[in-house]
Amino acid sequence: MSKRKMSRRKFMKTGLVWVTGTAAGFSTIQSGTDYKKITAVSRTSLKPLRAIPTTCEQCPAGCGVIAYLDGERLVQILGNPNHPNNHGSICAKGLAGINLVNDPERLLFPMKRLGSRGDGQWKRITWDEVYSTLEKRINEMLQKNRTSEFVVDFGYEDPLLDRFTAALGLTHIIDRPTLKNLNHDTAFTSMIGSPSLIEDIGRSRTILNFGANPYANHDHFLGLAQRLVLAQVEKGARLVTFDVRMSETAAKSDTWYPIKAGTDSIVALAMAKVIVEKGLADNSFLNQKTNFSLSKLKDHLSRFTLKAAEKESNIKAADIEHLAVEFATLKPSIAIIGGGISDQKNGFQNVRSIALLNWLIGNLEKEGGLFFPRLPGKNQQTANPLYKLRPKQRKNFKELEESSTRINTYFAYLSNPAYSNPDCESTKTFLKDEKKVPFLVVMDTHFTETAMVADMVLPAATYLEGWGLCCAPPLDMFPILNLRQPVVSLLSTAEVLRSPAFEVGKLLEPSFQPKGEAKEVGNFCLELSRRIGGKTVKALPFKDTKDYVSKVFSSIPNLKKQKDFNNLKSDGFWVDTSLKKYNQSSTSSIPPIQAQKVEIYSNKLKQNNHSPLPEYQSIAKHEKKKGDEFILTTFKSNLSARGTANSKWTQEILHENRLWINKDVANRLGIKNGNRVRISSPVGSLTVRVLVTNRIHPNSVALAEGFGHTAVGNIAKAKRFKSYDRDTNLLWWDKKGNGVNPNEIIERKIDPIGGGPCLKDTVVRIEKI
Amino acid sequence: MLIDLRKCIGCNTCAVVCKSENDVPLGVWRSWVKRVEKGKYPHSKEYFLPIVCNNCENPICVTVCPVNASIKRPDGIVYIDPHRCIGCRYCMAACPYGVRYINPIKKIAEKCYWCFHRVDAGLKPACVLACLAGAIMFGDLNNPKSDISKALAKNAIQVIKPEIGTEPHTFYIGLDIEAVEAIKIEEEK
Amino acid sequence: MDTQILYNIFHQDAFGLNIAIYFYLTGLSAGSFILSTLAYSFGMDQYKSIGKVGVVLATVLLVIAPFFLLIHIGMPHRAWHLFVYLNMASPITWGSFLLVLYPINCIIYGYFMFKGHIKLTRIFGLIGIPLAISVHGYTGFILAFGKARALWNTAIMPILFLASAIVSGIALMILVCIIKDRFFSKEKKINQELILNLGKLLAWMIVFDLFLVGSDLIVLAISHSDAQAAAHLILSGKFSILFLLVENLLGKILPFILLAVPGFRRLTTVIIASILVIFGIFFMRYIVVVGGEFLPLL
Numbered sequence A: 001m002s003k004r005k006m007s008r009r010k011f012m013k014t015g016l017v018w019v020t021g022t023a024a025g026f027s028t029i030q031s032g033t034d035y036k037k038i039t040a041v042s043r044t045s046l047k048p049l050r051a052i053p054t055t056c057e058q059c060p061a062g063c064g065v066i067a068y069l070d071g072e073r074l075v076q077i078l079g080n081p082n083h084p085n086n087h088g089s090i091c092a093k094g095l096a097g098i099n100l101v102n103d104p105e106r107l108l109f110p111m112k113r114l115g116s117r118g119d120g121q122w123k124r125i126t127w128d129e130v131y132s133t134l135e136k137r138i139n140e141m142l143q144k145n146r147t148s149e150f151v152v153d154f155g156y157e158d159p160l161l162d163r164f165t166a167a168l169g170l171t172h173i174i175d176r177p178t179l180k181n182l183n184h185d186t187a188f189t190s191m192i193g194s195p196s197l198i199e200d201i202g203r204s205r206t207i208l209n210f211g212a213n214p215y216a217n218h219d220h221f222l223g224l225a226q227r228l229v230l231a232q233v234e235k236g237a238r239l240v241t242f243d244v245r246m247s248e249t250a251a252k253s254d255t256w257y258p259i260k261a262g263t264d265s266i267v268a269l270a271m272a273k274v275i276v277e278k279g280l281a282d283n284s285f286l287n288q289k290t291n292f293s294l295s296k297l298k299d300h301l302s303r304f305t306l307k308a309a310e311k312e313s314n315i316k317a318a319d320i321e322h323l324a325v326e327f328a329t330l331k332p333s334i335a336i337i338g339g340g341i342s343d344q345k346n347g348f349q350n351v352r353s354i355a356l357l358n359w360l361i362g363n364l365e366k367e368g369g370l371f372f373p374r375l376p377g378k379n380q381q382t383a384n385p386l387y388k389l390r391p392k393q394r395k396n397f398k399e400l401e402e403s404s405t406r407i408n409t410y411f412a413y414l415s416n417p418a419y420s421n422p423d424c425e426s427t428k429t430f431l432k433d434e435k436k437v438p439f440l441v442v443m444d445t446h447f448t449e450t451a452m453v454a455d456m457v458l459p460a461a462t463y464l465e466g467w468g469l470c471c472a473p474p475l476d477m478f479p480i481l482n483l484r485q486p487v488v489s490l491l492s493t494a495e496v497l498r499s500p501a502f503e504v505g506k507l508l509e510p511s512f513q514p515k516g517e518a519k520e521v522g523n524f525c526l527e528l529s530r531r532i533g534g535k536t537v538k539a540l541p542f543k544d545t546k547d548y549v550s551k552v553f554s555s556i557p558n559l560k561k562q563k564d565f566n567n568l569k570s571d572g573f574w575v576d577t578s579l580k581k582y583n584q585s586s587t588s589s590i591p592p593i594q595a596q597k598v599e600i601y602s603n604k605l606k607q608n609n610h611s612p613l614p615e616y617q618s619i620a621k622h623e624k625k626k627g628d629e630f631i632l633t634t635f636k637s638n639l640s641a642r643g644t645a646n647s648k649w650t651q652e653i654l655h656e657n658r659l660w661i662n663k664d665v666a667n668r669l670g671i672k673n674g675n676r677v678r679i680s681s682p683v684g685s686l687t688v689r690v691l692v693t694n695r696i697h698p699n700s701v702a703l704a705e706g707f708g709h710t711a712v713g714n715i716a717k718a719k720r721f722k723s724y725d726r727d728t729n730l731l732w733w734d735k736k737g738n739g740v741n742p743n744e745i746i747e748r749k750i751d752p753i754g755g756g757p758c759l760k761d762t763v764v765r766i767e768k769i
Numbered sequence B: 001m002l003i004d005l006r007k008c009i010g011c012n013t014c015a016v017v018c019k020s021e022n023d024v025p026l027g028v029w030r031s032w033v034k035r036v037e038k039g040k041y042p043h044s045k046e047y048f049l050p051i052v053c054n055n056c057e058n059p060i061c062v063t064v065c066p067v068n069a070s071i072k073r074p075d076g077i078v079y080i081d082p083h084r085c086i087g088c089r090y091c092m093a094a095c096p097y098g099v100r101y102i103n104p105i106k107k108i109a110e111k112c113y114w115c116f117h118r119v120d121a122g123l124k125p126a127c128v129l130a131c132l133a134g135a136i137m138f139g140d141l142n143n144p145k146s147d148i149s150k151a152l153a154k155n156a157i158q159v160i161k162p163e164i165g166t167e168p169h170t171f172y173i174g175l176d177i178e179a180v181e182a183i184k185i186e187e188e189k
Numbered sequence C: 001m002d003t004q005i006l007y008n009i010f011h012q013d014a015f016g017l018n019i020a021i022y023f024y025l026t027g028l029s030a031g032s033f034i035l036s037t038l039a040y041s042f043g044m045d046q047y048k049s050i051g052k053v054g055v056v057l058a059t060v061l062l063v064i065a066p067f068f069l070l071i072h073i074g075m076p077h078r079a080w081h082l083f084v085y086l087n088m089a090s091p092i093t094w095g096s097f098l099l100v101l102y103p104i105n106c107i108i109y110g111y112f113m114f115k116g117h118i119k120l121t122r123i124f125g126l127i128g129i130p131l132a133i134s135v136h137g138y139t140g141f142i143l144a145f146g147k148a149r150a151l152w153n154t155a156i157m158p159i160l161f162l163a164s165a166i167v168s169g170i171a172l173m174i175l176v177c178i179i180k181d182r183f184f185s186k187e188k189k190i191n192q193e194l195i196l197n198l199g200k201l202l203a204w205m206i207v208f209d210l211f212l213v214g215s216d217l218i219v220l221a222i223s224h225s226d227a228q229a230a231a232h233l234i235l236s237g238k239f240s241i242l243f244l245l246v247e248n249l250l251g252k253i254l255p256f257i258l259l260a261v262p263g264f265r266r267l268t269t270v271i272i273a274s275i276l277v278i279f280g281i282f283f284m285r286y287i288v289v290v291g292g293e294f295l296p297l298l
């Protein structure tokens, strides 16, 4: 594995670590004058609204958006028409940012627990008390040289939080988003030294999709979906999807192959065999750019016959063969990979097997294929000391819980492990146990399930209320730097409540309300470091988040040449056109493997007694599965994301997750659409309504994740209530409820090689009730 | 308006952006995306069908409105004068597409009016701009050079319920008749 | 084909119970008025005694009815818009004027009737007939303009409404006459012959009404798919019990038998039949209005 191991969120967020290849002047995107105009008008006064460009952070796709304000009130978020990734579009989750900011149930003040944990009694405290409590605890740990007892669990990376923890010399980081993708990231790192690649899907002609759902959710969601639609409809690309259920992407695919869960890699390997045996592989790429020769590959693949693949996966041999030929001949082709195959017990090898398909046709830095992500700013690592972070140790929750690690303080920022972790009930029990977790601090926008068992809850700013710089996925191979700037100001209550303007404002506009004492996590870290003093202050030499952002800005030479900070503020992003877009003729300048080759064969795996080559490993518990047992897959709906749990507009459309079950199976079991069933796994059971459907493999059942909240807010819980927002009184799905949280029955297992969680392979039993 | 269903991925962005653009309360919709499943496993399919007001050439809603609160503008957009509407719901009863509702807060009839406040300002309707797949096209049908006229000329197009005689102006490419006709008895609220 | 809806929105009801009641009351009013003119305008003297009852009922019912409209509309304080911003294409606009002219005419007509001014009574009675027909007929048009609602969108709707209006009007008249004679007249004696006569009339009107309902159904059942769905809804679907059992069996066929079979013809049977008819027609209004919009359009 490469030493330069880096999480994919990392490159998008604090990013900029990566040295990109040599640059040649190649500029097509212009800035300034011919930009599309940015306007929206007030529906009532017909006057243009105030527009502030910023970046959406509801998911990792990093779209450029424009927030529109009527007076001080955020009324609309639309896509930034100039942003190279999303071209003015936005998605439903991005729109729901308005709900997040204006939510009447937001957490506005720091709170301290009264009574015992989980009692739900709180007392408002001052930030001063927060700082002094934490300062005391941290200083104690520093003195005893035991900062490893400080656990930081975050759902979204923040550079200042990163620097803060690095300065303390922490060892316990729970980097939630990357943990989920760990199998994917480690598999790619093991082959190409980079945890992820960019799919140039807009120029592909044949697209094989293994377990991804880019039409509903993806790390590069909106921009990728947009390009895929154009490829399909306007350029006639062929999209084929392997999924256990008919995802949105499968619905829009030319063909959907309902595959038996966990068997994707044998299909991929059988395809690879066909390609190799028919002489359709890109020989020169394999010889020059990979570390494994064609003839040896042939030997390895000989086991993966079409017949074996058909038997395992339920996909017809003839189909596999024909798809393999198409893939290798109707180029450009691409095989894309989603959580459906990486979040399994055999996820690591699944990812490697499907990646192999790409290597077989030489699909690296090739039009319509896979590209290394480009990052803005040349030679960042040397030029910008701001980005030198200490390496940190990632731990997943399972390890943390099972190890005898002592914990002094657990800090969860924008993360809700008591809800999102597999087997979340045991996470909750763990966090609630004062012996194991003596002090739990949660910083969030809402009273989450995790906050409910905390000792202290801190009100966090939303992404629309603070400063940030992050790299967007360079979907067109141009590096993009996104600016996030506050569109709504965080007002301190005391200040606002005393002002006559507020009283007047309240009369005129009922939703005009103070945002309380919410804080950006960056500013929180800065203040805390100032109080702690010593090396932490030195590591964070910034006045505030804005100061940090402008310092980073000035440390990027290319950027400073092209724009001043005000330009950046009015554009909202910057495209580094000094870097080469892509190089069709040669692959010589591929950054991370300049000296290396694609490692189809991994010595490191060999040393650790794992199969060094892409391999199919069947999942043992699936093999033992009995007739009334099913493989439970979880998936993300296109409407839920981290900030939407309490969003009225998305919850209104989707507030219940029914259990998908194959129609023939349901008939056999006597289950009718809408019936309630009990679904149980070794860790728990749930009752849920079923959706009897023709769109799922008979071996599988599926539940969307993101439902069944027991905290966060009334909207998330599907309860009608009165507030200044009259809509909350109109909540009409209160009788139907809010669904179930699948994590209550998902086993906490990991893929022993990749280390990532298994979210899609729990075996469950179903009984009619 | 032209909705290219080949491109529509059922993401609901159009439905949500309309809520924010037009302050549409919970429980009512100016636009929504119907989803229909068809066929037997494994030869099944899911269809997405975004629905908005058709801003009809012969809008029956305008014919029946007793106070002329529903008005067809010269450019063809059918809108409701919020100061004149008495909330009698006749237009709702008459519209063959069920796209009108009574605003539970304002108690007057509302529907999609192609965001004419934006169109008048030279902007695209909110859902047209937001649609991430570029599936919704908006423009001037009287101008044969407009993108929408060209697209209408080049593709096989459909409208919902052509037999009704309202002459809908919301056109579709790739409309599935069964997805249109599938109706479900409403569940209790 | 295996088809199922995975997502669709709830549609609000456009009309609903209030409108059904409104239609019911205007129907009763129109029916009563028409009966009252039998004697005064058409010289059927055997009906003379119901003339006054009829006009009082017609007026009172028509004063009550619009209140249900006001409850129904979202912006009742804007009701005056109806008289200012006219849209002559809209049946509701027709209705606004009818709802003003008709009660006024009723009052004048009644005034002369009570004054004993035969000629003027006759004239205003004759003027009133088209008004009464319109005031109820227009409600039929309201529904018939609902283009996509198969249960409504039929030319038979105004006539159907009128027929049922007369049916319910006669039934109501029978009951009111009995009550009036029994409790409020000097002799406290019921005019049995009149009641039996009215009973006969009622029986024939029921036959006419059934004929119209039957014609409507037959055409619905063989017409386009939406119409078939509507026929299905009232014949075997959610509204079938109300339609078959309550509206037609209890509300029309049973009363018809009670009224038409000579052996049954007695005062009590006429009373029972009238009560049944009054309920039956209420459910007819309910089924047409609520059932008509029960099937979502999209």
Ligand SMILES: Nc1nc2c(c(=O)[nH]1)N[C@H]1C(S)=C(S)[C@@H](COP(=O)(O)OP(=O)(O)OC[C@H]3O[C@@H](n4cnc5c(=O)[nH]c(N)nc54)[C@H](O)[C@@H]3O)O[C@H]1N2
Binding pocket: A059, A060, A093, A177, A180, A181, A210, A211, A212, A213, A216, A217, A218, A219, A221, A242, A243, A244, A245, A247, A259, A260, A261, A262, A263, A264, A337, A338, A339, A340, A341, A633, A634, A635, A636, A637, A638, A639, A640, A641, A642, A702, A760
């Ligand atoms: N709307 C929305 N978008 C998001 C997010 C969100 O919360 N909401 N989150 C973002 C984040 S943090 C992430 S990590 C990404 C996640 O993106 P993904 O991990 O790709 O998404 P999932 O929906 O978890 O899983 C993808 C598909 O795998 C299928 N699947 C399950 N088991 C199998 C199998 O054995 N074989 C095959 N072939 N398919 C299988 C599921 O049916 C599902 O359709 O999305 C990002 N985008």
Ligand SMILES: Nc1nc2c(c(=O)[nH]1)N[C@H]1C(S)=C(S)[C@@H](COP(=O)(O)OP(=O)(O)OC[C@H]3O[C@@H](n4cnc5c(=O)[nH]c(N)nc54)[C@H](O)[C@@H]3O)O[C@H]1N2
Binding pocket: A057, A100, A154, A155, A156, A176, A177, A180, A339, A414, A415, A416, A417, A419, A420, A421, A422, A443, A444, A445, A446, A448, A460, A461, A462, A463, A464, A634, A635, A636, A641, A642, A643, A644, A705, A742, A743, A746, A759
């Ligand atoms: N069964 C199953 N479980 C899963 C998955 C699965 O596919 N199946 N997916 C996994 C994946 S991919 C992931 S990434 C994790 C996600 O798990 P978590 O990281 O726990 O994600 P969320 O609960 O979506 O969001 C965390 C919190 O962020 C808060 N928040 C939202 N916006 C803002 C903001 O702007 N500022 C601040 N300060 N806070 C904000 C929200 O209130 C929420 O409480 O879940 C994992 N869990």
Ligand code: SF4
Binding pocket: A056, A057, A058, A059, A060, A061, A062, A063, A086, A090, A091, A092, A093, A094, A095, A220, A221, A222, A223, A641
């Ligand atoms: S795709 Fe992700 S980043 Fe883009 S608008 Fe949607 S939620 Fe925001």
Ligand code: SF4
Binding pocket: B053, B054, B055, B056, B059, B060, B061, B062, B078, B094, B095, B096, B097, B098, B099, B100, B111, B166
């Ligand atoms: S779709 Fe309905 S509301 Fe819209 S113009 Fe046509 S008839 Fe009127």
Ligand code: SF4
Binding pocket: B064, B065, B066, B067, B068, B069, B070, B080, B084, B085, B086, B087, B088, B089, B090, B091, B092, B108, B109
């Ligand atoms: S509800 Fe309003 S717009 Fe509709 S018909 Fe009545 S007055 Fe006209």
Ligand code: SF4
Binding pocket: B017, B018, B021, B022, B030, B031, B052, B111, B112, B113, B114, B115, B125, B126, B127, B128
């Ligand atoms: S055009 Fe405007 S009003 Fe109509 S659906 Fe789209 S956003 Fe809503």
Ligand code: SF4
Binding pocket: B003, B007, B008, B009, B010, B011, B012, B013, B014, B015, B033, B048, B050, B130, B131, B132, B133, B134, B135, B136
């Ligand atoms: S926004 Fe576009 S792609 Fe999404 S549902 Fe609406 S029409 Fe379809």
Ligand SMILES: [Mo]
Binding pocket: A176, A177, A180, A181
């Ligand atoms: Mo994730």
